[in-house]
Amino acid sequence: MDxxxxxxxxxxxxxxxxLTLTALADYNLTNEVVVIHDGEQALDYLYxxxxxxxxxxxxxxxxxxxxxxxKVDGLEVLQQIKSDETLRMIPxxxxxxxREERDMVASYKLGVNAYVVKPVDFHEFVNAIxxxxxxxxxxxxxxxxxxxxx
Amino acid sequence: MxxxxxxxxxxxxxxxxxxxxxxSVAIALGMALLMxxxxxxxxxFPLFLFAIALTVWFAGDGPAVLAVVLSSLAFNYFFTExxxxxxxxxxxxxxxxVFILFAILLTWFSTVRRRVERELLQSRDALEREVAERTQxxxxxxxxxxxxxxxxxxxxxxYWNRGAQELYGWxxxxxxxxxSHQLLQTVFPIPIDEVxxxxxxxxxxxxxxxxxxxxxxxxxxxxxxxxxxxxxxxxVAILETNNDISDRKRREEEIRKLNDELGKRTTDLExxxxxLEAFAYSISHDLRAPIRHMAGxxxxxxxxxASVLDEKSHRYMMTILESAKRMGTLIxxxxxxxxxxxxxxxxxxxxxxxxxxxxxxxxQQDIDGRNIAWKISxxxxxxxxRSMLRLALVNLVSNAVKFTRTRPQAEIExxxxxxxxxxxxxxxxxxxxxxxxxxxDKLFGVFRRLHPAEAFEGTGIGLAxxxxxxxRHGGKVWAEGLVDRGATFFLSVPSxxx
Numbered sequence: 271m272d273x274x275x276x277x278x279x280x281x282x283x284x285x286x287x288x289l290t291l292t293a294l295a296d297y298n299l300t301n302e303v304v305v306i307h308d309g310e311q312a313l314d315y316l317y318x319x320x321x322x323x324x325x326x327x328x329x330x331x332x333x334x335x336x337x338x339x340x341k342v343d344g345l346e347v348l349q350q351i352k353s354d355e356t357l358r359m360i361p362x363x364x365x366x367x368x369r370e371e372r373d374m375v376a377s378y379k380l381g382v383n384a385y386v387v388k389p390v391d392f393h394e395f396v397n398a399i400x401x402x403x404x405x406x407x408x409x410x411x412x413x414x415x416x417x418x419x420x
Numbered sequence: 421m422x423x424x425x426x427x428x429x430x431x432x433x434x435x436x437x438x439x440x441x442x443x444s445v446a447i448a449l450g451m452a453l454l455m456x457x458x459x460x461x462x463x464x465f466p467l468f469l470f471a472i473a474l475t476v477w478f479a480g481d482g483p484a485v486l487a488v489v490l491s492s493l494a495f496n497y498f499f500t501e502x503x504x505x506x507x508x509x510x511x512x513x514x515x516x517x518v519f520i521l522f523a524i525l526l527t528w529f530s531t532v533r534r535r536v537e538r539e540l541l542q543s544r545d546a547l548e549r550e551v552a553e554r555t556q557x558x559x560x561x562x563x564x565x566x567x568x569x570x571x572x573x574x575x576x577x578x579y580w581n582r583g584a585q586e587l588y589g590w591x592x593x594x595x596x597x598x599x600s601h602q603l604l605q606t607v608f609p610i611p612i613d614e615v616x617x618x619x620x621x622x623x624x625x626x627x628x629x630x631x632x633x634x635x636x637x638x639x640x641x642x643x644x645x646x647x648x649x650x651x652x653x654x655x656v657a658i659l660e661t662n663n664d665i666s667d668r669k670r671r672e673e674e675i676r677k678l679n680d681e682l683g684k685r686t687t688d689l690e691x692x693x694x695x696l697e698a699f700a701y702s703i704s705h706d707l708r709a710p711i712r713h714m715a716g717x718x719x720x721x722x723x724x725x726a727s728v729l730d731e732k733s734h735r736y737m738m739t740i741l742e743s744a745k746r747m748g749t750l751i752x753x754x755x756x757x758x759x760x761x762x763x764x765x766x767x768x769x770x771x772x773x774x775x776x777x778x779x780x781x782x783x784q785q786d787i788d789g790r791n792i793a794w795k796i797s798x799x800x801x802x803x804x805x806r807s808m809l810r811l812a813l814v815n816l817v818s819n820a821v822k823f824t825r826t827r828p829q830a831e832i833e834x835x836x837x838x839x840x841x842x843x844x845x846x847x848x849x850x851x852x853x854x855x856x857x858x859x860x861d862k863l864f865g866v867f868r869r870l871h872p873a874e875a876f877e878g879t880g881i882g883l884a885x886x887x888x889x890x891x892r893h894g895g896k897v898w899a900e901g902l903v904d905r906g907a908t909f910f911l912s913v914p915s916x917x918x
Contacts, residue, residue, distance in 0.1 A: 283709060285717070289716040289717075292720065367708040368701070368704045368705045370705075370755075371759070371763075388708070388709075388712060390711050390712045390747075390749075391715060392712075392715045392716045392741075
């Protein structure tokens with residue numbers, strides 16, 4: 271699995287993945303997205319271990335992180351990233367269904383870069399994803415060591 | 421009267437006392453002479469001795485000596501040869517000697533006897549005084565409501581006051597002489613040997629004892645013991661006072677039970693709160709996703725098949741999308757409502773004038789283009805959580821705006837009055853569509869609506885939210901209305917912190 275992508279998306283729900291990718295297709299960003307389905311795999315990807323031993327050693331330009339994930343949940347992944355010298359500079363956007371205050375507070379305390387609640391309305395959802403992808407993958411200048419735009 | 425005699429001796433004047441000696445000897449002489457006239461001889465001796473004895477007894481030692489001297493002279497003059505002369509024959513000297521000796525002996529005996537009698541009387545007086553004093557003390561102890569009794573070192577009851585009779589039901593006559601611990605079936609909290617040891621060491625002991633009354637009922641008493649020692653330091657008696665604390669113990673027990681129950685209920689409540697929170701959390705995470713997917717895929721389907729869908733199918737698709745969106749709103753409202761119950765309140769003094777201005781700015785977009793006459797009085801300060809109170813007012817004001825939409829000239833009034841010095845009542849009155857008072861109880865229920873969604877939009881969570889906020893502030897919400905004649909909503913809120 272040697273996929274290059276500027277957007278790392280950690281999302282266990284295949285439907286959400288599909289809807290997100292559909293939204294990003296409008297900006298031709300689909301190919302930039304690496305999709306990981308649980309927290310453990312996400313950490314394996316970032317640390318280049320397990321299935322991802324052979325991958326390029328650059329960090330993604332942005333990490334779209336769901337909170338409710340199998341095995342290792344989103345907040346644990348976030349904590350791991352933000353407490354690691356080599357990973358802490360990766361911008362992390364929490365993309366979740368939850369509007370719960372405690373999730374929001376916990377995320378910000380751990381140093382999340384943005385917190386986005388997935389809107390129920392499809393148009394709003396598409397707009398949110400498009401803006402996110404646009405901003406973090408194209409507008410934002412990622413930290414050194416990230417995958418560059420080709 | 422007898423006890424006054426020794427003091428009488430002291431009260432008598434010396435002249436009276438010596439006169440008594442003279443008079444008694446003279447009477448003895450007269451009687452002896454009278455007897456002699458009737459040829460009764462030999463009575464003079466005992467008569468003079470009697471006079472001396474009388475003098476000793478009533479007049480003391482000095483007059484007795486005078487009586488002896490006078491008696492001897494009279495005896496010599498009138499009754500010994502030669503008669504009517506004071507000449508004493510040597511052969512009669514032993515006779516005088518014996519007489520004087522006898523008189524001295526009599527005086528001595530009398531003096532000793534009188535001293536003994538005086539001492540006896542004194543000690544009896546002292547005893548009587550003590551008895552009177554003790555009786556008085558015992559009577560005083562009878563006056564107290566406290567239970568007091570005394571027992572000797574072998575626990576036999578020797579004193580039993582009226583308080584003891586009232587508490588335990590035995591009279592003093594019944595109790596005195598009984599073994600106290602057997603009579604009262606005393607139950608000690610610690611071994612009795614330890615109690616005795618402490619009593620002997622410190623002279624005191626106090627603690628709680630269980631005892632049984634004459635009627636068999638049990639009492640708990642706060643008991644205090646004091647040890648009485650005699651002059652040599654020997655323990656002689658134990659004074660015990662008891663206070664019935666059964667009621668107090670019962671109340672304490674009740675309070676303990678209530679506290680236990682309260683603790684259990686609090687735990688239950690905390691558990692159910694946690695459950696509720698977990699429930700809300702999982703709704704927040706899990707329930708919204710399928711709705712989002714329904715809306716998303718319906719949208720994609722519509723987009724991809726727009727050309728092949730007929731009018732009807734297109735309407736179906738729109739209905740699916742709208743329903744999904746509504747479901748999303750309902751879930752969000754419900755979560756918001758449950759958050760009000762769970763969130764901590766941060767109470768401060770809130771300026772209601774400023775708050776209402778703030779609220780009007782928020783509902784501005786619903787007001788635009790409307791003809792609304794606002795009547796807003798000067799409003800007082802409230803005490804509460806600003807953001808929650810704001811939410812409550814936003815709900816009420818936007819309701820008033822919404823339900824006056826059909827009026828060509830809408831009128832909305834925000835005012836207040838003081839309910840009492842601790843509470844302020846704020847009201848929001850409108851001239852909108854109003855409601856039927858028979859449904860007033862349903863107004864504040866979650867998702868309860870009195871109007872069809874087509875007429876007035878909304879999920880029906882607004883007033884439930886208002887009520888929840890005001891209840892959390894310790895206040896009350898109520899409403900008055902008439903169909904087509906407007907509605908008034910009242911909130912009572914604390915005006916200052918407690």
